[in-house]
Amino acid sequence: MLPIRFDKSFTQQEAIPEDSIAAAIEVMRSGRLHRYNVAPGEESQVAALEREVAAWQGSRYALACSSGGAALRIALRAAGIGVGDVVLTNGFTLAPVPGAIVAVGARPVLVEITEDLRLDLDDLQRQIARHRPAAVMASHMRGHLCDMDLLTRICADAGVLLIEDCAHTMGARWNGRRSGSFGLAGAFSSQTYKHLNSGEGGLLVSDDPDFMARAIILSGSYMLYGRHGAAPKEQYFERVRLKMPNLSARMDNLRAAILRPQLVEIEDALRRWNERYRAVSEILDSCRAIMLPRRPAAEAFVGSSIQFRLPEICGEVARKIVADAADLGVELKWFGAAEPVGFTSAHPSWQYMETQELPRTDAVMAGLFDMRLPLTFEVEDCRQIGQIIVACVRRHLPDCG
Numbered sequence: 001m002l003p004i005r006f007d008k009s010f011t012q013q014e015a016i017p018e019d020s021i022a023a024a025i026e027v028m029r030s031g032r033l034h035r036y037n038v039a040p041g042e043e044s045q046v047a048a049l050e051r052e053v054a055a056w057q058g059s060r061y062a063l064a065c066s067s068g069g070a071a072l073r074i075a076l077r078a079a080g081i082g083v084g085d086v087v088l089t090n091g092f093t094l095a096p097v098p099g100a101i102v103a104v105g106a107r108p109v110l111v112e113i114t115e116d117l118r119l120d121l122d123d124l125q126r127q128i129a130r131h132r133p134a135a136v137m138a139s140h141m142r143g144h145l146c147d148m149d150l151l152t153r154i155c156a157d158a159g160v161l162l163i164e165d166c167a168h169t170m171g172a173r174w175n176g177r178r179s180g181s182f183g184l185a186g187a188f189s190s191q192t193y194k195h196l197n198s199g200e201g202g203l204l205v206s207d208d209p210d211f212m213a214r215a216i217i218l219s220g221s222y223m224l225y226g227r228h229g230a231a232p233k234e235q236y237f238e239r240v241r242l243k244m245p246n247l248s249a250r251m252d253n254l255r256a257a258i259l260r261p262q263l264v265e266i267e268d269a270l271r272r273w274n275e276r277y278r279a280v281s282e283i284l285d286s287c288r289a290i291m292l293p294r295r296p297a298a299e300a301f302v303g304s305s306i307q308f309r310l311p312e313i314c315g316e317v318a319r320k321i322v323a324d325a326a327d328l329g330v331e332l333k334w335f336g337a338a339e340p341v342g343f344t345s346a347h348p349s350w351q352y353m354e355t356q357e358l359p360r361t362d363a364v365m366a367g368l369f370d371m372r373l374p375l376t377f378e379v380e381d382c383r384q385i386g387q388i389i390v391a392c393v394r395r396h397l398p399d400c401g
């Protein structure tokens with residue numbers, strides 16, 4: 001017997017907090033939406049957000065951008081990466097990551113992932129030796145941090161820059177240290193489905209004053225960099241202010257006004273995501289066929305989505321499970337599909353780059369399922385979703401316990 005149908009939307013985020021709405025209305029009343037349009041003595045919403053993000057993250061500097069992808073492009077360019085450089089990144093990530101590498105003229109080389117969806121550090125070392133990359137853009141896809149201490153050491157020993165894509169790990173930690181603080185820079189996204197929601201938006205953090213001065217000019221600061229909220233001192237801009245192209249990727253005050261109250265509440269949101277993740281994972285764990293990624297003790301993750309594997313599954317059965325779950329209102333994404341659907345994360349869809357051989361990543365993705373856990377779901381909803389998934393899996397893999 002199948003459980004009853006689930007009827008909430010997997011793409012419905014929580015409402016924007018009332019404080020955010022009030023602040024956004026205030027910005028609109030003022031007419032000063034552009035981040036450099038300030039009244040005398042006024043700190044813009046964007047500058048205040050940068051100051052608050054840096055304080056929250058524990059980084060010296062922060063820059064607000066128009067999107068997470070823009071933050072990644074700016075990071076690469078500010079790190080001096082461009083034509084002829086190789087940048088290594090995860091074989092399993094979202095399209096804006098290889099997109100950013102290609103956009104600066106560099107060549108993405110994809111690194112295998114492990115069965116636990118983390119960057120495979122053995123393969124990373126092989127690819128470093130083989131390609132002599134300029135940088136590693138570690139993409140903590142779906143919130144899975146690799147051994148960050150080891151990754152940092154590997155990059156430092158090889159003299160390779162480390163940039164973190166923290167679109168799914170904003171607020172996560174490795175051995176107590178925040179994701180985004182291990183390398184030269186960390187990039188976050190405030191696109192609707194991430195841990196903060198301003199529709200579109202990105203944040204870049206770093207402790208390096210030369211890097212951040214270049215990033216700020218690149219973001220489109222003109223000579224108005226003095227109006228930034230968490231920027232290096234004037235002297236760092238002197239050297240670069242006329243040397244960096246303007247990529248025009250600023251955040252505006254409306255978005256920053258929406259984000260600031262959300263940042264105040266983010267720790268609570270992270271806690272609620274993890275409650276929901278646990279509710280689903282406990283039920284999935286009761287089914288022997290379902291493999292959940294192991295979570296190392298050093299990792300404090302944010303369960304804003306959940307992944308599981310059905311190793312050895314064939315396409316036909318995977319499609320049946322997805323279809324049955326959909327009939328019961330549960331939106332599963334299966335990464336083994338041949339054709340890209342929705343947001344693309346499968347490397348064969350990225351035909352603007354060289355075809356890459358990733359047999360182990362492909363094998364993992366052939367049995368990989370993924371689901372969002374928006375905070376509009378109650379913990380009880382998450383239990384129901386877990387039961388639906390287990391029922392659908394048991395129906396098609398009847399020999400599982």
Ligand SMILES: *Cc1c(COP(=O)(O)O)cnc(C)c1O
Pocket residue numbers: 067068069070093094096097139140141142165167168188189190191194200201202
């Ligand atoms: C969302 C996302 C980004 C950045 O996306 P934007 O939509 O440009 O903000 C980068 N990496 C990953 C893994 C993502 O999911």
